[in-house]
Amino acid sequence: MSKPVYLGKLTLFWCSSCKVPVLDGKCACGQKTEKMTITPPGDIRPAFPYDVNRINEVSRKQFGADMIRPDEIVLYNKAPYEDRMEEIICGGVILGTIRFETEKTEWVLMPRIEGARRICNTKTFTPEKMKSGELKNLIVLNDDAVPYVAEGTSVLVPGIYDVSDNISAEDEVIIITKKGEVVAAGRAKMSSEEMRNEPRGKAAKLRWKGTPADETSPEYRDDAESGFFSAPRTWDDVIAANRNILDTFERRSIDFIRNTAGNMDKRVTCSYSGGKDSLVTLCLTNKALDDFDILFSDTGLEFDETLENVRKVAEIYGKPFRTTSAGNAFWEGWEINGPPSVDNRWCNKMCKLTPITALIEDNYAENGCLTFIGQRKYESLARAKSERVWRSQAVPNQIGAAPIQDWTALHVWLYIFREKLPYNPLYEKGFDRIGCWLCPAASLADFMNLRITHPAYMAGLDEKLRPYAEDKGNPEEWIRYGFWRFGKLPPFMQHIAEAKGIITGNPAADAPAEKTGE
Structure with a gap:
């Protein structure tokens, strides 16, 4: 164990x-x-x-x-x-x-x-x-x-x-x-x-x-x-019981935002992705400061609901809205690299880092920017080890800061309910985290849920994956079980592969780093 x-x-x-x-x-x-x-x-x-x-x-x-x-x-x-x-x-x-x-x-x-x-x-x-x-x-x-x-x-x-x-x-x-x-x-x-x-x-x-x-x-x-x-x-009962706790967490986060912004001679920005954590961070930043920009980077793989939510939220807050998009870069990269996998996420640089780097260079080249980000330590070991304020290695000219680093998801949700914030409706459809709909790091449960909530997305993905299955003589189960998500199969997937006659995981996962841009 x-x-x-x-x-x-x-x-x-x-x-x-x-x-x-x-x-x-x-x-x-x-x-x-x-x-x-x-x-x-x-x-x-x-x-x-x-x-x-x-x-x-x-x-x-x-x-x-x-x-x-x-x-x-x-x-x-x-x-x-x-x-x-x-x-x-x-x-x-x-x-x-x-x-x-x-x-x-x-x-x-x-x-x-x-x-x-x-x-x-x-x-x-x-x-x-x-x-x-x-x-x-x-x-x-x-x-x-x-x-x-x-x-x-x-x-x-x-x-x-x-x-x-x-x-x-x-x-x-x-x-x-x-x-x-x-x-x-x-x-x-x-x-x-x-x-x-x-x-x-x-x-x-x-x-x-x-x-x-x-x-x-x-x-x-x-x-x-x-x-x-x-x-x-009701959730109102839960909010009432937690009101002192929420007030304390809100006050600490607002103090952190004001102190961090006051100690840096940089333009203040807040990243909004359409997710719950960045929504709370945006609300707190708005309570703490009068003047800041909202940043949004469209990876080209956003849910329609996310794009609509981002548009709505930017309109509600009325701050300068700086946006960029990777456009069709992912699908162009697919033609060269094949489907991404957890072993070879060539899409991260192409669809996330390159567009946001360009956005910051275009708008904050002279002195860079301070960006408040909805990062929380309970999400992953890497985020738990992260400093609360850091200089981005991947995105030059950006300093990141995490006002809600110590919040659990329940802190976040109770705050959203109390403040009546306009959250992404996808959370009410079985999704606990929202990002690129095609992320290879997503669970098979999430992809099965997508077949219910967004069947057109999955039908298109199946068609894109089918040639890779057929090329190795794999049955339809190669697609259904999400074997494309892995280069080296974890033990539980190896067991299924043996039972279903699957020959390989994702053949593109062994692509050289120079080819993928990693």
Whole structure:
């Protein structure tokens, strides 16, 4: 198991009085909060209705019931994984994890005990519902097996009383008592048929275990009455609980902007990309200073929604707007270099660095400029190690500064909601970060989401990639699984390549540096 990646303090707490998440040890109501244990780096963010709908769709597909109500506050915490994985946080606990399994090309929900109890409990479970398939992927234990499984023992065939139909090996399962109390959750190691017919063997391996909840006891009575769902809350409630924290972070960032700008004899600018972090940085810069320019560099691979948002935001703020575009440079570069990959991102210089360098040379050649940028340390190790003020090596004549370096994504989003800032609507369509739509560093989950939200983009990309697949005799799966994103295949992609008869990753990834401009 890889070591946890800590990029900053883990700042998620829970106020048991207000029943909302808080970003510090004290809620605005005055009550001390309880720190939550989450997977680092802990760049928590709101789960939008699109995200919650996906969770519930997967929950219904796997288990036959929703896991979240529409009136609950839900957070996502992105966890390290080969593709994309999110911890689901609601009601002060982690309900489970949803991850995109590459080989299956689908989302899989892995509930913890708290999430499983929402799906199945004594109020929702009946043997008839399990037999009819209304509730799915359940293993019912014999009474004498319950204490052993509750202590963490794998589910063995002799300990099974009943089982749902149509369970396949490697499906996620919920393990319950005969009354419907959740004992554990894990992954099946046998099919339903094998569990019924084999005399012995390991039927399921546990991920999470717990003592069955006595739903009539004072400890669980209120939770059981609500079906283990949390109290209805709104984002306004969360903002109110975090108002002191937001005020503090805002004040510190504005002081940083004023001090940094006051100590440099350079024209002040603020970079706006159409993303959430640069939007908050722009708002803070506007509160701190009267006179500055807004910079925007169009890579030629921006979403239509991004271009519209940038136009709208520039109009709202009314500052001098300096813009540049790479035009068709990416597609011209594709004809020479082939598709970019994580091993060979020839597009970075061509579409990002060269245009912004030219923009700054054209407008600030005499003395350069100071640019406030929406960089945050929770995004990556490189950004966590970055100074808060730096001289750009890639873009001469520019000094960069990061006012929101210490903000998590939840700080950013609560500030956006409080200030009613015009954020990019793509965040409400399953995207957690917004940049070039064709970036090879994006997850396969993001590209699969693009097939839903922007099918024309993906149809065009498929056509561009098809000759590279055919040239090596690769099947259509070379495109579908995103093999073009890699030169040297990571282990999980090597496994899929062997299973699908894929010959290679991206043949352009071995192109010489002189050719690609790297």
